[in-house]
Each structure stands twice: as structure tokens, then as C-alpha cells.
Amino acid sequence: MQATKLRLNLAVYVIFIACILLAPMFLEEFALNRLAKFLVFGMLGVAIALSWGYAGILNLGQGLFFGLGAYMLGMSLKLASPTSMAQGSDTPVPDFMLWNAEPGSKTDLCCINGGSWLWIPFQNHWFGILMGMVLPTVVAFGLGMVVFRKRIAGVFISVITLACVLLVRLLIVDAQPLTNGWNGLTDLGILTIGETEFDPYSVTTYYLVAISLSVTLILGRLLTETRSGMILQAIRDDYNRARYLGFEVSSFQVFFFCASALIAGYAGMLYVIVAEFASPAFMELSFSITMVVWAAVGGRGSLIGACIGALLINVIETSVSETAALVEAWKVVIGLIFVLVVLFMPQGIAGLASSVTDRVLERFSGRAARLRQADSQQQPAE
Numbered sequence: 001m002q003a004t005k006l007r008l009n010l011a012v013y014v015i016f017i018a019c020i021l022l023a024p025m026f027l028e029e030f031a032l033n034r035l036a037k038f039l040v041f042g043m044l045g046v047a048i049a050l051s052w053g054y055a056g057i058l059n060l061g062q063g064l065f066f067g068l069g070a071y072m073l074g075m076s077l078k079l080a081s082p083t084s085m086a087q088g089s090d091t092p093v094p095d096f097m098l099w100n101a102e103p104g105s106k107t108d109l110c111c112i113n114g115g116s117w118l119w120i121p122f123q124n125h126w127f128g129i130l131m132g133m134v135l136p137t138v139v140a141f142g143l144g145m146v147v148f149r150k151r152i153a154g155v156f157i158s159v160i161t162l163a164c165v166l167l168v169r170l171l172i173v174d175a176q177p178l179t180n181g182w183n184g185l186t187d188l189g190i191l192t193i194g195e196t197e198f199d200p201y202s203v204t205t206y207y208l209v210a211i212s213l214s215v216t217l218i219l220g221r222l223l224t225e226t227r228s229g230m231i232l233q234a235i236r237d238d239y240n241r242a243r244y245l246g247f248e249v250s251s252f253q254v255f256f257f258c259a260s261a262l263i264a265g266y267a268g269m270l271y272v273i274v275a276e277f278a279s280p281a282f283m284e285l286s287f288s289i290t291m292v293v294w295a296a297v298g299g300r301g302s303l304i305g306a307c308i309g310a311l312l313i314n315v316i317e318t319s320v321s322e323t324a325a326l327v328e329a330w331k332v333v334i335g336l337i338f339v340l341v342v343l344f345m346p347q348g349i350a351g352l353a354s355s356v357t358d359r360v361l362e363r364f365s366g367r368a369a370r371l372r373q374a375d376s377q378q379q380p381a382e
Helices: 002-025 031-054 063-081 095-099 117-122 126-148 155-174 201-226 229-239 239-244 250-275 285-298 303-322 328-346 347-377
Strands: none
Touching: 002 031, 002 201, 002 303, 002 347, 031 063, 031 201, 031 250, 031 285, 031 303, 063 117, 063 126, 063 229, 063 250, 063 285, 095 285, 117 126, 117 303, 126 155, 126 285, 155 285, 201 229, 201 250, 201 303, 229 239, 229 250, 239 250, 285 303, 285 328, 303 328, 303 347
């Protein structure tokens, strides 16, 4: 029965990946762009499931890593925009830096504002892409070393990650001359790699997002089935027992915490490509909590369940918010769905599907056993 259940689980992955890859055949540009945004949120669901469902680390600051990834690529694309090229300088300068420039300062990234030199390497797209993945991972590593080496666990991790995301958000908002504050990074250029332009509404960009999500799901699944993934789940279930058995518990926690941050940072970069802006709103507490809701609805113990939960909630949210009769109450509707799931489906949609599958397989296996017994009884004795 376990082998059958495993095959069914793999079939779900195959069907889901096939559906998102075939979507361009049935959707027009606007719907395809919207679906691409939902798929990015699906990657965030995977990141949350990896840290919360498998590692037992409830991170309420996942928006920190998403926002850092978004800003790193956003800075590079801002320098590639036509407005940054038209500020009277030999090198691109963001328009908001000119608005906040110090009197008499030179219109150049080196000295237009204090700290503006930090933008100089971002003139290269590859640097922005690299930093979009490296910075969230490094921040997660530093935070993880402090938290997990000190054996901090439970709700205290949630409080610490929550405080970190709010702190970084405050720093970005206050650094108006460098980050454009509340307004974020807008009027971005189009990411161009070689001869390929990733226009937000193109099929090429959609496939970039869809393939990225597919690879994330596959690698995430393989990672959780490795020896490290099994040990991590043992740590989640009984921290003290795993430590007493001699496992370096903090190392496993730091590794998977960084893996989750890497996925979130990469998702942030993809969102900038399809949405064409980066905002401090990515680091608001409500957004990080919303990610947890996605994973809870889909099933935090399942990577693809959390991914589907993110897609489902965003589809419902978009449909309800665009309905005239519910435009003022769509948040209430989403909140009600979350409450009902927590009360009646504590393991989420994936948990419900797993329970139903187990019952069906047990029924069929029992029926098959009875048929075999009846056949054996009908055979003449030798």
C-alpha cells in the first residue's frame, strides 16, 4: 500500500507540473502574468513548508528574505530603466536619488548621496541576480547560527524572526535617499540576459517562473527524502532525543533554514520580474503571516500541498476582491476559510487528501485480500 501511495504522490507532482507548463496554451497575456505571480507565491509556500512543516521552525519573518531578493534585483533593473539613463550623467542614476540629492553634489552614483556608491556594482544584472540569492542566504545563516546555536526554540524563534523583518523594513523606509523609502523601486527596466528579454507579459517570463517552481518542488522533495531530511524530521518530532543520539541538531536546522531563505529570495527576484516593482510592503508582518496561512491551508507537511494552498488562496482572494458584492469583505472571507481549515482540516488540504487516499487503499486492499481468500477456498484440495 505504501508503494501505491508513493506512486500516487509522484503522480500529483507530475500532473501539477504538466498543468502549469501547459497553461500558456489556454491563457492570454494578462491571465498568464497573474498566474506567474501566483506561482511565485507557490514557491513561498514551498519555502514555508520546508522550514515549518519539515524543520518545525515557524518563521514569521519569511518576508525578510523575499524582500531582500526583490530589492537586490530591483536595484539592478532600476539602473537599467530609461529614467535612470536620462539624468545627465555618463552612468545611470536613479531618479529618486536626484530628488534627494545633497546640494551641489555630482550627479553620479559615486557621490550623489551618502552611500549611493553601494549601487555601483548593480549596473551588472548578474551581480543583482547573485546578490538576490546570496544575501538572503547569508542573513539566514547569521541569524540561524545565533538562534539555533543558543538552542532557542518554539515561539521565541517566531518572535525573533518577526522582529528582524520589521527592523529591516524600518531601515529601508528610513533610507529614503538610497531606497526611495515607502515608494519602493518602481519604473524598472526589463531583465535582459544575452539576447533574451524577460518581459513581464511574455511566455518566456512565464516559463522562467513555471520551470523555477517545478525545479524547486523536485529538489525540495529530493532534499526531504535524503538522510538529512529524515534527521530533520526526527529533530522536529523530538528535539532532545535527536540531540542525545549524537546529531548536531543546530547544523541541520541552520542548513534547512538557509535553504528556505534561498527559495524565498529567488522567489522575490522572480516577483520583481513579473510585477515590475520592489516595495517595503514585502517585509510587512501581514505578508509574512499570509505565507503561513497559505502553508496551513495547503498542508505544511507537504511541499506541493503548501504550494497548491498558496495558489488556491490567491485565486480565491483575487476572485472575491473583484466581486462587487464582496469587495469590502474579501479579507473576512479569507479569514473564515483559514479558521474553517484549522478547525476541520488541521493538516490542510494535503492531509485530508492523504487520509482519503489511505481509506480508499485500505478498502481496496481489504477487498483484494477477501477475493484472494475466496479463490483459494474454491480451489479443490489436492
